[in-house]
Every structure is written in C-alpha cells, then in structure tokens.
Amino acid sequence: MTTPIRIGIVGYGNLGRGVETAVGLNPDLELVGVFTRRDPGSVATLGEATRVFPMSDLDEPRDDIDVLILCGGSRDDLPRQTPELASRFTVVDSYDNHAHVPEHVAAVDAAASAAGTTAIVSTGWDPGLFSLNRLFGEAILPQGSTYTFWGRGLSQGHSDALRRVPGVAGGVQYTIPSREAVERVRAGESPELSTRERHTRECYVVLEEGADAEAVREEIVSMPDYFAPYDTTVTFIDADELARDHGGMPHGGFVIRSGRTSDGTSQVIEYRLDLDSNPEFTASVLVAYARAAARLAAAGQHGAKTVLDVPPALLSPRSPEELRAALL
C-alpha cells in the first residue's frame, strides 16, 4: 500500500458534500477535512469523523495536504479563489463559465507556474467529460458535426429565474433534450437544429395564495433568453408534491459526433450521462482529477491544466501494468 493522497475540501455546499462522499469510496485517498468561511462549529458534515477548519487555516502553505478540491461557485468564488490557493497548494476545480475558461486558465497558470504547484481546472462533466468527447469526436472524424444535448436535468439557473416571477412560491425547471432531434442526430443525419428544436423546458410551479395561474404561466413562458426561445410547459403543483417529487438533482445529456469517413459511410460516436445526482457525479470527477493532480505535481509537471491535457491513466488508482492487462 502506497501513501494515501491527502485531500482538503474548500467550500461545503452540495458539491463539497459530494466530494466528501466520493473520497470515502476511494481507498487510496484520505480526507484531511473541510475548509469553510462559515463558523466551523456550525457546519454539520455527512461523515461524523470529518473535521472542519476555518478557511484562514489555508493562509499559509502546509505539508499535510496534497490536493485541495475547490467546491465554490464559478461566478463569485473560483475566479478569485483558484489562483489564490494555487499559489500555495495543488488544486482542482470545476469552473464552468464556458466563455471565460481561457482567462481562468491563464490566471491560474500564472499563479501555479510561479509557485511550482499543479492546478487542473474546469473538470466535471460540462466542461469536463463532455469537452473530452467533443475533442475525440472532431479529432477522429474531422468531417462531421458535433451535437451536445443536456438533460433530462434540473437546471439551477432556470429554476432560480422562474422563482423570481411574481406569484411563484416555489418551483423547479427541467431541461429536456428533444427526442426527435436526438434520433435524427443518432441516425447520422447531421441536421441544422434551432434552439427550439434541441431542447424543451418543463416547469413545476407552486403558486402563492391568490396568484393568477394564467398570468404566471404567461410571464414564465415569455421570459427572454430563459424560456421564450423554447417550448416551455408549466405544471402547477402543491408544496407537498414539490418537496416529495422534485427534491433531487438529476441531470445528464449527450455528446454525439456524426461524421463521414468516405462517400455514404456514416460513423456515429455517442457519449451519454444519466445522473441521479449532478453534484455527486461532478464531485466524483473532481476526485478522480485530484488523484491525477497529485501525480502530476509529484512528477514536477506544474502550472494549469485542463482535462484535455491529462493522460487518462493518471485518473486511476491502478498501476499502468494493471490497466494495460485489464482494460486493453
């Protein structure tokens, strides 16, 4: 048995709890504890033995942590936190603001390269595993089209948007990939698809007392950007049903590359995720990349990396010899 890789969790929401659980499924990893901006005494962890420390404990380098897994939000936390912590620790994050990934990588790379640490950023599934599959698809089938569909899944951003509508007491929104569009792509058709043809949106809404259902429905389905460009259905339910049937965070989706290698020869690659829990799955990806980050750091490969740069074998606890014998 080799020495375990020692993991710290920074931030303890749904994602941080998922990382805590995922570390427990990997015998080669060891949890040092959770680091939080809250009062550590107020944080109830899933594991009884999990220790909770104030964030300020990370203000100095320390030799009992191999990798920090950063579980803050992409809007307010990670743009500042990842470069800052990468100047003292090897880190992994799931920064997911697609349009700003290049500047995030640049900022983290500057900090990590200067400090001699390793940072793997924007892991998770999109960006992350879906990015990898878009890469493999276009590299192997250069003549073709790539399609990404999301869902069926709970969208946090759209759920927040519908809850801001006057008269709405609560609710959730699911993104649904169009079955017809998916089937056309799978069949190798390479169709041009509008936004409306790719996904539909299903809203489950609890009304405030006395609210006008039709007015609420109209306000939701006509909301620019969020709902107007889609076929949106609104179903009114009561608070009990919301709590009972819509408390999970399922998600998933597809990346499909449809290409041709010669006249009339269609080749289709499909990657699909069907997730009961989006945060637990994202956490599982972060944890596998934390293992890779520890190994890259130990090999002196410093600076910022993404999933596109990491040799896949580094994700696995098994030796290269075992992997070759078992998986090839």
Add this chain to the structure above:
Amino acid sequence: MTTPIRIGIVGYGNLGRGVETAVGLNPDLELVGVFTRRDPGSVATLGEATRVFPMSDLDEPRDDIDVLILCGGSRDDLPRQTPELASRFTVVDSYDNHAHVPEHVAAVDAAASAAGTTAIVSTGWDPGLFSLNRLFGEAILPQGSTYTFWGRGLSQGHSDALRRVPGVAGGVQYTIPSREAVERVRAGESPELSTRERHTRECYVVLEEGADAEAVREEIVSMPDYFAPYDTTVTFIDADELARDHGGMPHGGFVIRSGRTSDGTSQVIEYRLDLDSNPEFTASVLVAYARAAARLAAAGQHGAKTVLDVPPALLSPRSPEELRAALL
C-alpha cells in the same frame, strides 16, 4: 501553416485503404506512400497519386517519414513488425489480441526506448476508445460495474468459422447485443449476465449445391466456443443476396459503466459507436494517434505508449488555446 506530419502506411488491406482515405481528410497530414510485401506494381490504390513502395525500402532509417501506421494483422504481422519497425521509426498500430497486449507493449517498448522512437500501440476502438471509456468509468465511479457489448456488427472471426463448415459456399455472421440486457444495464440494474444473455449471433449462409440445410444449421449452432454458447440463428440466402446486402463491414457497440455514489443514487455513463465501416473508423483512430505520436516523438517522449497514456489534446490539429476556447 506548420509543416505537415508525413505518414507512411505499412500493409494495404481494408485497414490500410481506410488510413489512406483518413489521411486525406486531415490537412495537417501528408501521405508519403504505401509500403507493401506484394509487388508494388500490382497494388491498385484508392488515390491515383498514392505511391507504392516495396517493404524493403524501410530496412534503413529515412528522414522523409514522421510516423508509420502499421496496418497488418494482429496474429501474424504486428507481433514481429511493430518492434522491428519501432527500432527505426515512430509507429502506431492497432494490435488487438487483448490477452497479449502486455507482452506486445513490453516488446515494442524495448525496441522504441533503445532507438529513441515513440510507439502508440493497440489503438482503434476495442482495444482503444473502449479501453479509455472502461478506464474513465471505473476511475470516476469506483463503486459499480462495467459492461461492454459489441455490435450490431460483422465479426470476421465468426464469419471465417462458419465458412469452414462443410456444405457452406459463403456467408457472414453478425454479433448482436441483447436489447434486453442493454436496457437493464442502462437502467442502472448492474445485472449478472451470462454469455448467452449478452449477445446473440445471426448467420447468413449460402449453401453449396446439394448441401443439407438442416445439417449445416446444426453444425453451425453447435460449434464450440464460436456459436454453442450463444443463441444463434441461421438464415439461408442466395449468392446474389449475400453480395448485395452483406458486403459492408458495419460494427459498433457500447461501454456502459453503472455505478452508485451514495445509497440509492445511480449514475450511468454510456459510450456508443455505430459504425458503417469498421476498418474506416479504426483507420481514423489510428490517424489521430499518429498525430499524437509525432508530437510525443518531437517532445522526446520515447518508448511504447497506449491510448491510456496519451494526453487527449495531442490528438487534435488545433492548438491548446483554440481547444480550450472551443471545447471547454
């Protein structure tokens, strides 16, 4: 425009022809020519401009080739050819004898490390892309089961076996994944599946004149290893139908990882290929890995590698900056 990567094809059967076509789809690659054991004058290439050379032209190192793509067979050619050519050239192969991959890697690694060349072996889709997906699945979801299904696809080995049955003038065999088994795995059930429950086999057979159909059918379905462990159907057709409907080489399959991240939380990752042409797709994978091999060689990373060792970004002609902006 950077200098093109110069590719040589060794062996010119279905796979070699696929590589010739695939190189033409990649503007950053340039085909030097085909190297064959046959009389070069007797080889009709797909491309009019493709040059054909005798294999002996590779007996000495030469500076006009960056990567050789080895398109010989795994039984008789590659075990000898890959180490031999790796001692003079950077090479890629699709060695697919799963049980012997470790010794193939070892033999090629000894040659390549000594010569300062790079060899990526056992690329293709299984081993290859399916191996990668088995790795990602078990690394991300350590608590779970991995299932590989093949087909619907033409199996060369089983087609050869049925053609050896007395009374058979011609025929093909398709491997079919059991729809019921695939659906159970997709649903996250993690079932124990026998060989018979995973795949069925469909044979299309042309009888020799005067042959006894029932005797032929019985001989096929009871053949040990090849057909006896499966539910096998035999359909008798005439030679015209065989030529008209069964001349393609479709294949594909699924790798499904079904895991749990916490009690009752099921997570499913599915990777699926649906290929009109198995050799053209395998060739496309070889060509993408040839690009990676050229880059690894240029970076001084010598010795034998497999798909598990190669950073995915190296497969793409695009720069790391472009990839991050476009795919993450």
